[in-house]
Structures are given as structure tokens and as C-alpha cells.
Amino acid sequence: MNASLKVQPHHLERSAYLYVRQSSMRQVLENVESTKRQYALRGRATALGWRDEQIVTIDSDQGESGASASWREGFQRLVTDVGMGRAGIVMGLEVSRLARNNADWHRLLEICALADTLILDEDGIYDPASFNDRLLLGLKGTMSEAELHVLKARLRGGILNKVNRGEYRCLLPTGFVYDDLGNVVLDPDSQVRETITYFFETFLRVGSASQTVKVFKKEGLLFPSRMRNAKFLVFQHLTASTALRMLNNPRYAGAYAYGRRHYRKLADGRKVPRKRDRNDWLACIPDAHPGYITWEQYQQNLAVLATNGRGYKVARSSPPREGAALLQGRAICGRCGRYLRLRYATRRGRQEAWYVCDRAHGARGEPCCQSIAGAPIDEAVGALIVASMTPAAVELAWEIRREIEARHDEADRLRLRAIERAKFDADLAQRRFMLVDPGNRLVADTLEQEWNDKLRILADAREQRERSQQQERLILDDAIRDRLIAMTADFKTLWRDPSLANRERKRLLAYIVEDVTLVKLPDEGTTKIHVRFKAGKTETLTAQNPKTSAQQVKTQPEVLELIDKLLDDHTCSQIAQLLNDRGIRPGGCVRPGKSNIRFDALRVSYIAHRNGLRSRRDRLRDRGMLTKPEAAARLGIHEATLTRWVEYGLAKRHAYNDHAFLYEVPDSHPPVKHSSRWDRLTDRAKAAHSERGI
Template identity: 45%
Template sequence: MNDTSSKVTVAHLRRDAYLYVRQSTLYQVVNNTESARRQYDLRSKATELGWDHGNVIVIDVDQGHSGASAADREGFQRLVADVSLGKAGIVLGLECSRLARNNADWHKLLQICALNNTLICDEDGLYDPCDFNDRLLLGLKGTMSEAELHFLHARMQGGLLAKARRGQLPVRLPIGLVYDPAGDVVLDPDTGVRDALTHLFDEFTRTGSARAVVKAFAAQQLTFPARHLTGPRAGQLYWKPLGHDHVLDTLHNPRYAGAYCYGRKRHLSAPNGTVRTIVKPREEWTVLLPDAHPGYITFAQFDANQATLAANAATHGDDRKAGPAREGPALLQGLVVCGKCGKRMTVRYHKRCNGTLVPDYACQREGIATGTPVCQNVCGAGVDTAVAELILDRLTPLALEVALTVTDEITAQAEHADRIRAAHVQRAQHTADLARRRYLAVDPTNRLVADHLEADYNTALRELATAKDDYDTAKTNAERLLDNAHRDRIRALAADFPALWNDPATPMRERKRLIRLLVTDVTLVKTGQHITVSVRLSGGQHHTMTLPRPRTAWELHTTTDDTMKLADQLLDEHPYHTTAALLNERGRRTGWDKPFTATRLRALCHARNIPSHHQRLRDNGWLTTDETAEKFGVTITTIKHWNSKGLLTSRRTDGRGTLLFDPAQTRPTKPVGALRNNDSDSTPPTATTIK
């Protein structure tokens, strides 16, 4: 290994020597100057081995970078590339940890050096990766280098964890919390910062939605505080518009509830060097110390906020719950359940011609997933009205007291059942502890007895695990019970509920929040011409209603049959404009509640195949002006002149003066001039004009 003369060949000397220089942190670069000097002095060793001073290439661009990964080390990547291209005859480093502290990167470099016949030199000696013994020794050095990094990290991390478990490890605080001169955590002395955070928590308590908090801040033109984390203005306070992510970060942070926490997040490194951060469940946090310092809310309020956020997030899942009340006109948003498949129904809206938004409750999740038709789609206008009337008519203060009484009984039963399950768990725990003591007390050499007691101990442990699982499952599946605060809210609401509900100033969001205090869910089943509505109240009562199917738009805007029958009768004697006027005189309206006109009446008759007055006369043989002129062998002007003098029987068929003539009449016998002399016998007795 130390026989350098046999390892350095002319082929190596024809290529350049590469010296790699690196220190892990900028602090080391600035303060540990002796280490840097030792690394640069390796150029003289390359000269001693036969390389010219000008052929020694120094790569020191990775100063301040850790050797744990090669992803962000430009100098190491250049070194590997030049070795791969056969440009390097030797690679020099103070020790293998300077080149890499990661076994994967280190062995990759060894493999490339072996393929390209490149030597490796450190402060201890010269190595040829093509030689098995040298490569084995280099591999051991790389393993020890990575292990050394692990030990250093574990030693430092152990000290941090010990301090964190006492709640004494200083960590970066969120906005609104600061360290005082004594190192204790206190509320920010800036009143504006405290007021902004207090307002955020109050808005979330009022609305129950992080998105609603953002809208409230935007509507009130409020900004939210933040501090610069890096740069020349690090630590300085600034204000910015509140974002949805800022609200979620604030609500999820237990420091605002006065709790010290450490290890909430896990950092995962990808092969390309990028780091991904995930939030761990609370039971996996390293440290959680409630009431460790002052906060803006209590820890109980923090837990309630987490439950609300979890329920809101669950609205997008298959087993979603009601979710937060929103601004749309759908009163039962989030409460409607499909009576056919049991899934939650989503809300869609359609707009009527007058601009009114009407909700529709659709069970479409399965249809979207499988490409099949939706389960059912129900217009929500009538359902919302019926449920609102049910609440207003039947939920009197006495009914509410009865509901609370039933709820108390259900609560007592649930608590009793819970005590029974808890006692079962305690018994299983006692049995497991007894079996453990017996197993530990037996002589290990007496295998016949030890094996039997070990089997008993394992059985007791399985029974204990089963009891705990059953208890947790039953507790999770138990229905939500009304607490004292919820009961007080229902009693206070009973007296003022109708007035509050009908107040035009009450926002739709507040109506939804009111309805959710009393209604657990509403199940809809649409069958033929009826809709069955099953309302389940918070107290446990059930109400079932049968509603007629809402009429469609064309049904709502269809002119009545008796009106069209009357129009059909009038058209026997009158044209469209006269018939429309007569219908208006008798108070008849179109399906859109508009007065009749000739155009509207013509369209309705055309749609229902009702013939016009003109068509009826033509069907009876009445003649047009041209046909009458041809019949009498005169001009059209003569026909019009005769008609104006009353010599022909005619009828006007529209408002434009179109005439039809009686086919049974004969040519006038008196000349037109005789009419001017007022001769009473000049007009045939049957000649009349009907207008």
C-alpha cells in the first residue's frame, strides 16, 4: 500500500491531479483555518508523487457544504465528471470524509476511479482502487466516515431532545409570541399583533371555517402580522394580507394554546436532494407540554378547533360530515343524505329567469366514480321550505325540553355502557398483569411450566388488545351527545327562534348554523310524483313528510287548459288580436303571467295545433281577394271597392286588414253609380261586411 513507486505510472502522470477541498460549515471556513491549510498543503504531496505544480487542479467551490449528500455540491459533481472522462490521474483529499460522508457517493466514486485507473491519496497514504486490498481499506474508511457523522448527529440530537423534554430548548416562535429578557415565552407586547391574532381566533369560533376567516379579514380590509426570517431585516415586523395557509398554520399551531411542542414535523430527503416536510399525528410528537406558557386560547379550545378543521376537511371524503355552513341559499347544505344509497348528497344550483338561485341536492359521487347516471337529483326549494316550517311549527320550548330530556337519557345510557366497557378493559388489564407476574416468577429452566405460563401470558395480552380495540371502536362510533353548553343554547333559542329565523337581516350562513343546532340530518327519497323527507333531530326524534314533486319550468309556465279552450272558442268568430283583447278583458294570463298579445296567442295556438280564425274560414271555403276577383272576372281594385260599399260579404282575419269572402255570394247586380244616389234597392239583401 505504501509502495508508491509501483502505483504511480506514466499513464497516471499524463493526466492531471485533482485536489478536493471542503469544510462543512461557513463557521469552519472562517475559524478553522488550520484545517484548510492542511488540505491545500496536499498540493506538495502531488508534486512529490511526480505531478507538475501546474497540473494540480484545486476544487474548493464546496466550502461550507456538508458531505452528507452530493446533490448540492457542484465541486464534487465536477470531480466525478472529470474522473469519468479520464482526465484525472489521482484524486487527493485530506481524508475520505472530505470527499463524501455518504457510502453511496463514496463507493460510486471508488467504482469510477477503478474503471478509469485513477489513484486516491489522503494524508495516510496512496491507494489504487483497482487493487482489492486498497479498495477494501477505502471502503472501511468510508463506512467509518459515515458512522462518525451519525455519532456526531446522535450526540447533538440527544442533547437537544433532553432539553426539549424539559421545555427549555429555544425554538423559533410563531408571530404573536416572543421571548422576554429572562428567556420565558410571553405574548407579543405589540397590541396590534395581539389584536390581530385574537380577532382571527374569534372569527374562526364564530364561523367555523378557515376560508370564512380569510373572507372576513378581506371584507374588513385587515392585514395580518409576520416577521422577516432571513436577510438584513430578519426579525422585523411587517403586515400582509391574510391567506388561507396562514390561517391553517395558526389554527394548527399548539403554541398559541400555551403548549410547548417539539418534533411536530418530519423531514424526508428525496434522492435528488429535495426535502419534503410532513406533519406527524399528535401521538407521534416528540414533546408536548400543555400550559407551558401564556397563550391566546386554551388547550381545550385548541382541541375543539382541530375537531372543527378535521370535520371540514372530511367534507371532501367518502364519509364526509356536514362541514361548515356557507353563504349559499341551500338551507340543508351538508345535512342531506340519499335515502337510496345512504351517501351524503352534494349541492348544485340553477338560476331561474328572474335571477333567483335554486338549490338542487344530487347524489352523484358514485355516478362520477363509475360513469353511471346519478342516484337521484332533488330540487331543494320545496324541501328547504318544508324543513324550515317543521322547525318553526313543532319545536316549541316544551318540545325542546322534551328533546333535551331524551338526550339526557341517551347520555346516561351511553355513559353507563362506557363504564361497562371500561371495566372490561380493567379486568383484562388485571388478568394480563397477573399472567405477567406468574411468568416472570417461574424458573426459566423448568420449561414445561414456563411454556404454559408464557402461553397464558400471550393469551391475556391478546384479550387485552381486543378489549381495548372494542372500547375505542365503540367510543368512536358513539353518537355525539349534547353537553351542558349546547343544551343552554337550545333553551335560549326556543323563545326567539321564529323571530330570529324570519328576520330579513339574518344571513343565510346564520340560518344554517341555527338549523344545525336542531337537525342532525335529512334523508330524501324521490319516487314518482312525491318526495319523502325524513328529518332526524338532535334530540333523537324523527319526522317524516311527503311532499309533491316540484313542477318543472315548463310545467310552471304552461298556460292553463281552460284558457286555451276559451281561446279556441273565440277563434271561431274572431282573429288573433281580437281574441287576445277578449281574453285580457276576462282576466286571463299566459303561463308566464303576462297579458295576451296577438303574437303570444299565435305561438301558443301553433304549439297546441289550434287553427287560426283565418284557417277555419279557409277550411269552410272562404275566398281570398284574388280568388274572388278571378271568380267575378274583375280586378282586385273593383273587389275592394265593392267591399267598401257593402256589396260583398267579407271577414277580416287579422289586424292588418286581410279579408276573406263568402263563397256563396253572387256578383252584385246594381251598378256602383246607383249606390251614390242612395238607392235603397241597390244593395243585395244578403250583402254584409263582417269586421
């Protein structure tokens, strides 16, 4: 069919859309002939019968790739207008101008077929509703997409060929630059080199990226940053993200690496990076250029980072922290084999640590394996470490001192570099101010202000160095020296020194102990500790578990024995007074002056009853003592007479509490006192008994 015959009157009633696109801004600037050819299609539309005001040109996608339509606003507008029935014909120089993606291309064809819209390219006019035309357009779209793939593969192949030789130039991290011959060399700035070297030495010492950042912050050191190989350097505070990026970058180990990440485009056009496994890198060439660390040190750093970031389901040896638990990351449950977690609680004004195995409870609702108090465990393991380390205390002391002095010297050297840079900037600002015409106040004032700012930065750098030197000199001359002397004399004293940070104890433990397995024996009140050293040697210890709350308030056997003995001759109130005078407190603890809880008669009586001790009343009854009525009846006298006998010493009574007594009956009657008053009392007592029938 003739192409002009495909254009019908209802097509001419709608607009003609001309879509103009170049794949990149470089093509827009350089391939001007292609742009002219695309705009010349307006003449084709005019020849087919469309008026100039009916021709709509969409050229907002200039510089956009045709690989996808998600980020091309012009193409989306074109599809929308076609779907709304506003377009009679869509014009493009070739299919690749409209789309290089089959999904976008066939979607446009489907919409054009439904809306009865024609498509025009440099070869002719096509009706998507016609099978033959649609088949031809589909083939053109497939060839366009294949062409894009071939172009990319050709360019990619050239890049990968240079990558395999290690010659492809890519962005270098801070600390590296390209020389005049294109070779990778260390940054010529000595401050940059020394700062990066100190960074890796600090990480090797503390074993954590976050702790490295804290060291730089504490020592007042700034870290260099060079954006996209720019010559301008910026010194700023070190961040955790920067530290992790440097530790994971193999370029610092002198290795050429390419393809460590691959990018995927989302539906909205954003690129999302994804890390590749080390075995999937496109290129990794060790010793390709100078580095700050060795390849072996790089591998060790990655292993430390992987260990620090592991989840709780696998073996974990986290970097030492400030917590009181000595076996952080090294305690293993002897029942299920999982690593024990730490729980801290503040009780009685001090922090207590507990080793807890509760993952099965949280995941499956099962009972907790065991919960072990940390203080006895840490004390037993600490004693073992002290015994193991004592022979090497002198050598270790001097090694620590040399390490501390070297660390401070390196930090001071970095501060000197910062002062040198600040002085250079101040001198440069001064020379600029001196060269300006004094009459040009607009420029002179600005340069003078810049000079003052540089001088202020120089003064701050010098002040920071002096302050740091004083602090380090104080630490080295006093605290560290005394500590080293103590270590040389007695390592046990240093280990138990309260001023020694827990992190330092854990660091020392990490070099000696591989892991520690704990098994709690509740029946025996002890915990078995199986220590496995780095060299393979094992040691088994036993630690006494702390008493539970119930056990702490339970009266001790020796106190019960003492109460049982005192009940023979004392009442409960008398026993309470005796116990308090001896410094014994409820629970059996001897804590003079440290507890407000004291014994009283009621507490002693409760303890005796609770533990099955015979009461004092029963003990007195066993010794033949009688109650007051029983004693009066035995003697044939009135109870009041018995009371008077006790007052005059004629009879004995023994108290079994604060207000009750039992009486000891004498073997014979007391002697008769020859007094009229005594006779009258005796006669009255006998008369009273006779009246009662006794």
C-alpha cells in the same frame, strides 16, 4: 508494495487533483489547522513527481456537507475529470473529506478503477484496481459513513432530551416571545395580543379560515407579523395561509410541540417538508406556557378545519356560504346514503337550487339517484325551524345583540391600538427631526419626510376608525335594532326577511339540525323529508315537488271540465274568448297580466281533440241537427230557401265553428205568406226540385 512504486509514468503524465472541503462555514473559519493540512498535500504530490502546474486544487465545496454529492459542484467536477482520464491521482486528507456517503464513495472508486487513477490520503497511496486496496478503501468509506451517523445521533440525542423536558428553544410564532429567563410568555405588545385574541374569536364565530380573513378585510384590521423572533413588528393584511398556520399551531393553545414535520432531501438537494400525524410528534406537552386559547378550543378548531376540507366521499358539513340552498352540507340521499351536491341555475331571472346525487353517474356511469328541487324542501324545513325557534325568540334576540355589540367593541379597541402605535411612531419621528442640526439639510430633509409619512399614517388610522364607527353605529341603531324587534315579535317574519343573509340562516340551522335525509317519490309527486335534530329527535315532513315543464303546460282538469261544458253552447273561438276574459291561460294557470300566451280557437280545438272531448259538431248531431243539404231535403225546399228561412226566423241554425253550421228542422212547415213574391219563390223552388227528380 511500496507506495511510490504504484505511481507509474502514465500517472505522472496526467494531473494531480487535490480536493479540499470543510463541512460548515464555521469549521472553515475556526478549524484552520485542518485546512492547512489539506493544502499541505500538494507537497506530497510534488514529492511523488508531479509538477506544480500539474496540481489542480478543488476547494469550491468549502462549507458543504459530505453527506451527499448532489449539491457539491467541486466533487462533481472531480468525478467528471477522473472519468475523462485527466486525473493521475486524487488526493484528500481522509476519506471523509471526499465523501461520507457510501454510494458516492464507491462510485468514485469504480470510476478511478476504470480510469487507472490513484487515490492518496494521509495514510498512503491506493490503487482502486487492486482488490486489497479497494477493500481497504471500502472499509474506510463505511467507517466514515458510520462516523457521520454517530455524530448526528449524539447531537440529536442531546436535542431530544431537552425536547422531552420542553426546554429546547425553537422559533416562536407571532404573539410569543422569550423573557430574560428563557421562558415563553405572551407578547408584551397589547395590540398584538388583542389582535390574535380577536382572530380566534372571529374564527369561532364564522367557522372558516377564509371567512375570518374576509372579516378582517371588511373591518380594515391589520395582522401582526414578526419574522424569526425579530423585535421589529410588521402589520399587514391577514392571508388565508397565515390563518391556517395559526389555527394548526398548538403553541397558541399553550402547548409545547416539536417534530410536527420531518424533512426529506431530494436528489437535487432540496428539502421537502412532510407533516407527521399528531400521534407521531416527537413532543407535545399541553399547558407548557400561556396561550391564547385552551387546548379543548384548539381541538375543536382542528375538527372544524377537517370538516371544512373533507372530500365528497365522506360526511361533510361545510361552512355556511351565500348560496340559496338552506341544507348545504346537511342533505343526505335517502337511496344511496351519500351527501347530496348542490346545483344552481338561473331561470326566469332568479336563482334556483337543486339537491343532486350524481356521484355514481360520474364515477361508474350509473344513473343518477335523484334530483330534487331545493325551494319546496327549504321552505318546509324553514317552517319547521320557525316553529321550533318561536318560544326562544326573545332570548335569542338579546344574545345576538350582545354578541354584535361585543364584536364591534373589540374591533374598535384594535383600531385604537393601531392609532396609539401610529402616534408613537409619529412622536418618535418628530423627536428625531428636532434633534438634528437644521443646517444639515441632507439628514434634516430625510427625517422631515419620515415625520410627514408617520403623520399621514396616523391621520389614515383615525379616519378609518371614524368611518368604521359611523358604519357600525348605523347598523346597530337601525338595521340590527329593527331586526331584533322583529325577531322578538315574530321570528317567522325575520326568518323570511329577504335582507337576512342566507349564511345567517344556515348558521342557525347548524346549531339545531344534524342532517336531513331526502327521498323523492315521483309517483306521488312529493318528497319525504326526515329531519334529525342535534338532540336526537327526528321529524318527518312532506313537500310537494314542483311541476315539470310538461306538467306546467298541461291543461288542468278543472279547465278541461269547463271547456267540455262550454262546448254544448259555444264554438271554439267563443270558448277561447270566454277563457281569456276569465284570466285563464293555457296550462290552467290563472295569471292575469303575467303571460302573453292566450287561448285561441285552434288551441281550444287541439285541447278538446287531445283529451277526447266530443266536438261541438257531434254534440249538435246528437241533438238531431242536420246539415244544410239534409235539412233542405227534409223540408222539401231549396238550400237557398233554407238560408232565407233562417234570415226570416223561420228556421234555426247553430254554428259548430266560425264558418259552418248545422240546422234545426222545425216540426211543421212555416206559415204561407200571401205575397206574389213569396209564391214565385216557392214555385221556383218546387220546379227546381222537380227537374232534379226530388
